[in-house]
Each structure stands twice: as structure tokens, then as C-alpha cells.
Amino acid sequence: MIEFINVSKKYDNNVRALSNVNINIDKGEFVFLIGASGAGKSTLVKLLLKETEPTSGRLFLKNKDITKVRNRQIPYIRRNIGVIFQDFRLLPKKTVYENVAFAMRIIGASNKEIRRQVPIILSLVGLSKKAGNYPNQLSGGEQQRVSIARALVNNPSVIIADEPTGNLDPDTAWEIMKLLRDINNRGTTVLMATHAKDIVNCMKRRVIALRGGRVIRDEQKGVYGDEI
Amino acid sequence: MAMKFRNFVYIIKQGFVSMWRNRMMSFASIGSVTAALLILGIIMILILNINNIAFMTQNQFDEVIIYLEDDLEEEQIEKIGQDINLMDGVLSSIYQSKEQAFEIMKKELGNESYLLEGIGNPLPNSYVIQLKDIKFADEVVSRLEGFRGIARIKYLKDVINQLVTINHFVRLGGLVIIGVLILIAIFIISNTIKLTVAARRNEINIMKYVGATNGFIRGPFVIEGLLLGFIGAEVAISIIYYGYEYLFKIINEKLYVLFTVYMVPPYHLLDDIVIMFTSIGVGIGIIGSVLSLRKFLRV
Numbered sequence: 001m002i003e004f005i006n007v008s009k010k011y012d013n014n015v016r017a018l019s020n021v022n023i024n025i026d027k028g029e030f031v032f033l034i035g036a037s038g039a040g041k042s043t044l045v046k047l048l049l050k051e052t053e054p055t056s057g058r059l060f061l062k063n064k065d066i067t068k069v070r071n072r073q074i075p076y077i078r079r080n081i082g083v084i085f086q087d088f089r090l091l092p093k094k095t096v097y098e099n100v101a102f103a104m105r106i107i108g109a110s111n112k113e114i115r116r117q118v119p120i121i122l123s124l125v126g127l128s129k130k131a132g133n134y135p136n137q138l139s140g141g142e143q144q145r146v147s148i149a150r151a152l153v154n155n156p157s158v159i160i161a162d163e164p165t166g167n168l169d170p171d172t173a174w175e176i177m178k179l180l181r182d183i184n185n186r187g188t189t190v191l192m193a194t195h196a197k198d199i200v201n202c203m204k205r206r207v208i209a210l211r212g213g214r215v216i217r218d219e220q221k222g223v224y225g226d227e228i
Numbered sequence: 229m230a231m232k233f234r235n236f237v238y239i240i241k242q243g244f245v246s247m248w249r250n251r252m253m254s255f256a257s258i259g260s261v262t263a264a265l266l267i268l269g270i271i272m273i274l275i276l277n278i279n280n281i282a283f284m285t286q287n288q289f290d291e292v293i294i295y296l297e298d299d300l301e302e303e304q305i306e307k308i309g310q311d312i313n314l315m316d317g318v319l320s321s322i323y324q325s326k327e328q329a330f331e332i333m334k335k336e337l338g339n340e341s342y343l344l345e346g347i348g349n350p351l352p353n354s355y356v357i358q359l360k361d362i363k364f365a366d367e368v369v370s371r372l373e374g375f376r377g378i379a380r381i382k383y384l385k386d387v388i389n390q391l392v393t394i395n396h397f398v399r400l401g402g403l404v405i406i407g408v409l410i411l412i413a414i415f416i417i418s419n420t421i422k423l424t425v426a427a428r429r430n431e432i433n434i435m436k437y438v439g440a441t442n443g444f445i446r447g448p449f450v451i452e453g454l455l456l457g458f459i460g461a462e463v464a465i466s467i468i469y470y471g472y473e474y475l476f477k478i479i480n481e482k483l484y485v486l487f488t489v490y491m492v493p494p495y496h497l498l499d500d501i502v503i504m505f506t507s508i509g510v511g512i513g514i515i516g517s518v519l520s521l522r523k524f525l526r527v
């Protein structure tokens with residue numbers, strides 16, 4: 001599903017954010033990406049989203065080489081990926097329903113498809129009753145659910161979450177984790193960058209640890225570890 | 229990928245919404261397009277009318293007048309008349325002595341003819357040559373220039389040539405002014421669109437992550453620019469058309485009925501103005517918005 005082969009990334013300011021990263025993630029896996037601040041987690045996510053290009057190495061998504069693609073191909077690559085951010089990134093002037101529908105409208109879905117799909121997804125994330133609310137009328141956890149619904153609505157094969165629980169209290173964070181686990185159980189691959197030690201330790205999923213841009217550990221049913 | 233129709237409807241709606249949101253800048257944009265096109269319209273009407281006058285007078289006045297030097301003998305004057313009648317392209321010639329010319333002038337002055345009393349006759353002897361066709365004018369005139377005893381040659385081709393020269397200058401000056409105004413309009417529109425872009429940063433960001441194509445993201449902004457240019461053009465069309473029609477009417481009714489014969493009737497201009505102004509206005513709008521988007525759309 002996702003494959004990094006010897007990927008390095010050096011930013012223009014000569015910061016070496018990733019060095020010789022080799023990662024292979026299969027369909028349906030749930031993977032934690034951990035590491036101290038500045039270890040290169042977000043850079044890895046940005047490479048997958050084609051926000052930036054690797055300096056060397058090769059990058060595959062769904063068996064397609066996406067190392068170097070034309071600018072106009074990028075939107076179509078991104079449609080395979082649902083993204084979730086720490087800060088939710090919802091549109092404040094749109095309701096919950098509209099925020100989710102927006103993601104469908106953007107890729108040219110019909111009103112009929114939108115009317116059918118959005119309620120299904122909202123019920124999946126447990127927000128059916130809040131469909132008409134605006135983001136500022138929701139709790140942080142609810143806002144993150146909306147952003148998960150938006151990431152899911154176009155049926156991507158991968159969900160990438162960059163510190164999705166970073167702004168949430170522990171209880172709410174756990175609700176979000178359960179939701180992501182459910183989504184993963186339905187077959188969607190999940191890659192989650194996080195600092196949340198408890199969550200990583202409890203979930204017992206694959207853990208990839210980065211330090212200084214290198215993969216220092218990659219194990220199934222891993223834990224957070226002391227080296228971070 | 230072809231833009232789907234429902235996307236298109238959505239985009240147009242967004243265009244109107246953001247235009248309304250920045251109504252001050254939108255107003256300035258529309259005004260700048262209108263201003264540029266108004267100047268264009270005025271210059272166009274000037275040029276067309278000058279052309280029209282040149283064209284119509286050309287067909288009406290196919291004469292050449294020569295003024296003779298004052299100290300010629302009778303025989304010399306007659307010889308000139310005979311030579312003229314022998315030339316190709318000359319239909320006829322009429323001699324007008326300085327006395328006859330003076331009488332005609334007196335008659336034209338009517339009650340004010342006393343003005344001429346006490347001054348000597350300043351008018352020269354002349355021949356009025358009727359050409360078979362205006363196309364012989366240049367040839368006849370250049371032959372006449374070889375004659376002795378001719379003080380001055382006056383023919384309407386002169387006037388026409390002058391009109392053509394004026395036309396050139398009007399056109400050149402006009403092009404420069406219009407060019408500058410169009411650049412200003414593009415600049416103002418691109419700044420207006422930048423405001424919209426700034427106001428919708430978040431939205432654009434999200435659109436990118438969800439996989440919107442650049443075309444889809446650009447769409448609403450281009451539509452907004454296009455609408456600004458379009459509205460500016462339609463305002464300019466109305467002002468120019470109704471303004472010219474009003475002027476035409478006033479000249480026709482209150483001043484010289486005859487003069488409007490030489491003017492281009494307003495309804496002749498309407499189609500051209502509508503097509504030309506609309507395309508220029510829309511063009512300005514699209515260029516303005518595309519320019520403002522160029523930099524920031526790189527992922």
C-alpha cells in the first residue's frame with residue numbers, strides 16, 4: 001500500500017529531515033509513527049501527500065510510483081488518502097454536513113451521491129444529530145470527528161493522521177482512537193503520527209520510531225519505548 | 229478532466245458570493261474596466277466618424293481649385309484653361325475671375341457685406357476643375373504643379389489626407405492611453421482577487437488536501453474576475469451607446485441636420501461595441517485573476 005525505499009529529504013535550508021528511510025506498509029495495517037519533535041514525522045506525511053518531493057529514493061502508493069509526478073497528477077494521488085490534522089482544519093462558516101459534503105463536491109460528486117453518502121459517514125462517526133451545527137458549536141472531539149468524516153467520505157484506501165489527538169483531553173483522545181480503530185477494522189489502512197505514549201502502548205499495533213530522520217525501530221505490536 | 233456542469237454552477241455561485249464580500253474592491257475593479265473601455269469607445273467613435281467624413285466627402289467633392297498668380301496676361305490665363313481641358317481625367321473647368329469671386333463673397337456676407345467696403349479685392353483669379361473621378365486627383369494635381377502662373381492648388385484630397393493624419397494621431401495616442409488603462413484595470417482586478425484568495429486561504433488548503441484539481445480551485449477566482457470584467461464592459465457599453473445616441477440626437481435636432489449626415493448612426497455601432505467591449509472586459513478580468521493566482525497555486 002505504502003512503500004518508502006531509501007527515501008531521504010533535505011529541505012532547502014539544508015536541514016536533513018529524513019535519511020534513508022525504508023518502510024513498507026500493507027493494506028489494512030494500523031501503524032503508529034513516533035519520534036521526538038523534529039524527528040521527521042510530518043515530513044514523511046508531507047512526502048506521501050506530495051506537498052514536497054524526496055531528495056532521493058523512491059516512493060510508492062498503491063503500487064504506483066509517486067516519487068516524481070506531474071503537478072496535475074497530484075490531486076488524483078491525494079484522492080486515495082484521507083488526511084486528519086491536529087488542528088481539525090474545518091471551514092467555520094459551513095455546517096458539519098456542509099464541511100463533509102464539501103470534500104465530495106470538490107471531486108465532482110453529484111448532489112444525489114452527496115445526499116446519500118454524507119449521512120452514512122456522519123452516523124459512522126456518531127455525529128448524525130449535529131449535522132446542522134457549525135464548528136464553533138462543537139467540542140474539540142466532535143470537531144475532530146467531523147474532520148475524520150471528511151477524510152473518509154470519498155472512501156480513501158489510506159487514512160493519514162498527523163497527531164490527531166494532540167489537541168484533545170485523554171478521554172476524548174480515546175474516543176477518536178476507537179473511531180480510527182473501527183475504521184481500520186473495516187479495511188482502511190491507517191498511518192498515525194503521534195506523541196501519545198499511552199495510546200501507542202495500549203493499542204499494541206505496529207510502531208515505527210524515527211530519530212533524527214532515521215528509522216530506529218519498526219516492530220509489530222510495539223510500544224512507545226524510552227529512546228524517544 | 230472535463231469540468232462537470234454541477235461544479236460549474238457551484239463555481240459561479242461562489243464567484244458572486246466573493247464579489248459581494250469585497251464589494252468596495254469589486255466596485256473599483258468594475259470602475260477601472262469601465263474607464264478603460266469608455267476611453268476606447270470615445271476614441272473609436274472619433275475615428276469612425278473621421279473615416280466616415282473622409283469617405284463621404286471624397287465621393288461628393290471631386291473638384292480641384294487652382295488660384296492663379298495676380299500678374300498674368302489674358303492670354304496666359306486662357307492658355308492655362310485650354311491646357312487643363314486637354315488633361316486626362318478632367319471633365320470640365322470653369323474660370324472665376326477675381327471680380328466674380330468678390331461678388332460671390334459679398335452675396336454670401338449679405339447684410340455684413342459693408343465689411344468688405346474700402347478694402348481692395350484680396351481674392352485671386354481661379355479655375356474650378358471638375359474631375360471625372362476623384363481617383364484622377366493626384367495625377368491632375370501633380371501635372372498642374374508643373375504649370376507656370378499657378379499660385380496655389382486646393383483640392384479636397386488635401387482635406388481627406390489631413391483627416392487621415394489626424395486619424396493616425398488619434399489612434400496612436402488612443403492606443404497608448406487605452407493600453408495604460410487596461411494595465412491598471414488588470415492590476416486592480418488582480419488585487420481584488422488576491423483579497424478573495426486571502427479570505428479563502430483555509431478553504432483552498434482543505435481543497436488541496438482533499439484532492440481538488442487546480443482548475444477547480446482556480447475556477448471561482450477566474451469566474452469572479454470574469455464577472456468583474458463583464459460588468460465593467462456592460463456599464464461602458466451602456467454609457468457609450470446611450471451617450472452617443474443622445475449626442476447624435478442633439479446634433480440632429482438642435483444644430484445642423486446636415487452634419488449628422490456625415491456621422492456614423494449609433495445603431496450601426498451597437499453590435500461591434502457589444503462584442504468588442506465584452507471580449508476586452510472579460511479578457512481583462514480573466515488575465516487579472518490568473519495573474520493573481522499564478523504564484524500561490526503551486527501546491
Ligand SMILES: Nc1ncnc2c1ncn2[C@@H]1O[C@H](COP(=O)(O)OP(=O)(O)OP(=O)(O)O)[C@@H](O)[C@H]1O
Binds near residue numbers: 015036037041044
Ligand atoms: N518546510 C520546511 N523547511 C525547512 N525545514 C523544515 C521544513 N519543515 C520541517 N523542517 C525541518 O525538518 C525537520 C523535521 O521536521 P518535521 O516537521 O518533519 O518533524 P516532526 O517529527 O513532525 O516534529 P513534531 O513532532 O514537532 O511535529 C525539523 O528539523 C524541521 O525544522
Ligand SMILES: [Mg+2]
Binds near residue numbers: 043162
Ligand atoms: Mg509534526
